[in-house]
Amino acid sequence: MDWHYLLWLLDGFHGRIGRKTFWIAMIVVGAANMAACYAASQVQGDQLNAVVDLVFTYPEFAIATKRANDRNLPLWLLGIFFATSVVLDLFSVMGWTGTDAQPSTLSYAISVPFTAFGIALLVELGFRKGTVGPNPHGPDPLAGTNRTS
Numbered sequence: 001m002d003w004h005y006l007l008w009l010l011d012g013f014h015g016r017i018g019r020k021t022f023w024i025a026m027i028v029v030g031a032a033n034m035a036a037c038y039a040a041s042q043v044q045g046d047q048l049n050a051v052v053d054l055v056f057t058y059p060e061f062a063i064a065t066k067r068a069n070d071r072n073l074p075l076w077l078l079g080i081f082f083a084t085s086v087v088l089d090l091f092s093v094m095g096w097t098g099t100d101a102q103p104s105t106l107s108y109a110i111s112v113p114f115t116a117f118g119i120a121l122l123v124e125l126g127f128r129k130g131t132v133g134p135n136p137h138g139p140d141p142l143a144g145t146n147r148t149s
Contacts, residue, residue, distance in 0.1 A: 009066070010059040016070035017063070018141045025063045029056060034125065048098070052090035057082060057089075069137035070130035081121055083123060084114050116145075 008015070009025055033056040041046070041049040061082045068078055088110055091097050098104035103111075133140050 003083070013062055013065045014069070014137065015066055016135070016138050016141045017066040018070065018130060019067075019126060021107055021141070022063060022067040022083075026060070029059050032056070042091065046097075047095070049091050050089040054086065054089045057086060064125060069123045069135075071124065071128060072073055072107075072131045072135045072137070073124065077121065081114075084110065084117075088114065140149060 009017070010019070010029070020068075035055065036052045036056070037049045040052040061078065063076060064078050064082075066092070068075060088097070088107075091106065093111075096104060098109040
């Protein structure tokens with residue numbers, strides 16, 4: 001395993017990745033996030049769960065940024081999505097989102113459009129081809145392949 005590549009993938013915001021790398025990285029980080037959040041919620045409840053989720057925001061943003069670079073998308077789209085995620089987590093830490101059994105109106109007002117926007121971003125990043133050839137963010141990650149991944 002190339003640790004430099006793994007560090008670059010989870011820590012840097014430059015460069016491009018293809019769909020296959022995006023999906024593998026997001027599934028692995030997402031599974032680790034869900035496992036850690038489940039453990040945190042069993043120990044302390046929603047507040048610790050939100051804090052643990054905040055920790056995973058950075059590597060998820062790094063992966064999504066590289067994929068957005070491949071699609072040549074403006075990063076403000078990702079910024080809005082991840083900033084909203086952070087705000088939701090902070091509201092949960094402060095206890096403003098209610099409980100799982102009784103969510104607050106504020107929680108719904110933010111979560112519903114956030115979910116719709118997240119699905120649209122997932123389709124854009126996960127299913128659409130990247131820019132063919134080099135773009136301002138670097139060389140094509142699939143240069144020399146048949147462009148199917």
